[in-house]
Amino acid sequence: MTSHLKKVELHCHLEGAAPPALTEAQARKYGVDISGELRGGAYVWHDFASFLECYDKVSEVYRTEEDYALLTETYLDELAGINTIYSELIVSPDHGKRIGLGADAYISGVCEGIRRAREKSGIEARLIVTGERHFGPESVIGAAEYAARAGNPLITGFNLAGEERMGRVADYARAFDIARDAGLGLTIHAGEVCGAFSVIDALDAVRPSRIGHGVRAVEDLDLVKRLADLGTVLEVCPGSNIALGVFPDFASHPLRRLKEAGVRVTISSDDPPFFHTSLEREYELAAGAFGFSDAEIDGMTRTAIEAAFVDEETRKTLLARI
Numbered sequence: 134m135t136s137h138l139k140k141v142e143l144h145c146h147l148e149g150a151a152p153p154a155l156t157e158a159q160a161r162k163y164g165v166d167i168s169g170e171l172r173g174g175a176y177v178w179h180d181f182a183s184f185l186e187c188y189d190k191v192s193e194v195y196r197t198e199e200d201y202a203l204l205t206e207t208y209l210d211e212l213a214g215i216n217t218i219y220s221e222l223i224v225s226p227d228h229g230k231r232i233g234l235g236a237d238a239y240i241s242g243v244c245e246g247i248r249r250a251r252e253k254s255g256i257e258a259r260l261i262v263t264g265e266r267h268f269g270p271e272s273v274i275g276a277a278e279y280a281a282r283a284g285n286p287l288i289t290g291f292n293l294a295g296e297e298r299m300g301r302v303a304d305y306a307r308a309f310d311i312a313r314d315a316g317l318g319l320t321i322h323a324g325e326v327c328g329a330f331s332v333i334d335a336l337d338a339v340r341p342s343r344i345g346h347g348v349r350a351v352e353d354l355d356l357v358k359r360l361a362d363l364g365t366v367l368e369v370c371p372g373s374n375i376a377l378g379v380f381p382d383f384a385s386h387p388l389r390r391l392k393e394a395g396v397r398v399t400i401s402s403d404d405p406p407f408f409h410t411s412l413e414r415e416y417e418l419a420a421g422a423f424g425f426s427d428a429e430i431d432g433m434t435r436t437a438i439e440a441a442f443v444d445e446e447t448r449k450t451l452l453a454r455i
């Protein structure tokens with residue numbers, strides 16, 4: 134049982150956390166036929182590309198500032214209910230633009246959701262703006278420019294997500310320069326759908342302090358050593374990896390091997406209902422399928438706080454709670 138453990142999540146895509154029941158209600162409200170993407174209370178996809186299509190379609194039923202406030206508040210309330218003290222949400226202003234809401238109103242709704250949840254439970258949250266590779270390099274630069282000039286104290290990081298097979302990290306390096314210059318924390322999806330080379334790309338072109346997933350680094354032992362030596366933190370999402378077929382089962386998942394090789398690992402849920410998981414289940418898997426002790430799990434939670442994109446005062450306060 135891990136219900137007594139304090140929890141932290143560094144890697145969850147906001148629209149990817151949308152509860153199916155809420156998405157159904159939103160679709161009804163806007164008269165959208167979502168039956169191709171959501172059936173019998175479950176999101177419908179069959180591979181990584183169709184997952185991304187499903188994700189983008191589901192996002193389209195969240196259309197107003199209030200819709201985003203409700204989505205954010207709902208997810209953070211769920212996290213707070215399982216003893217979570219800190220959450221970083223990956224947000225995509227491009228999704229706000231695509232439904233005509235605009236980036237400012239999108240972010241403003243998300244911030245209102247954070248405020249409401251925090252008022253009830255004290256849960257702390259920050260935003261990582263992401264560019265989506267499949268929307269093209271120009272849109273990724275646009276997302277970085279938006280994050281850099283937003284001047285929003287809750288936006289503390291920049292990420293690159295989406296179709297990992299599209300382009301190489303170097304094609305997006307300019308966006309990371311913009312984000313770095315603005316003082317944002319950097320993380321990149323790599324080593325999830327693509328192999329170890331994508332993690333090497335990320336380190337060579339950007340050298341982020343964290344990598345989203347990064348688990349396929351295990352295919353290259355020199356790279357594993359490089360990650361350990363650099364202290365790069367991996368945002369590992371085991372349930373997502375199994376659902377997407379990155380590894381066939383938890384027995385072959387490299388979380389424990391990476392940890393034992395000295396890589397700094399943390400646990401997150403990625404897009405929980407899409408992958409039939411939750412942060413609660415990921416912590417349970419850490420204890421059950423991976424056999425980590427409470428002390429080891431607390432250690433990973435501490436690593437997550439050490440790597441969090443927060444000011445030092447907040448980090449200290451969070452660390453004191455573990």
Ligand SMILES: Nc1ncnc2[nH]cnc12
Nearest residue numbers: 146149294295322403404
């Ligand atoms: N697991 C994932 N990988 C890349 N992009 C994503 N966007 C939402 N979930 C993602």
Ligand SMILES: [Zn+2]
Nearest residue numbers: 294322345403
């Ligand atoms: Zn992700």
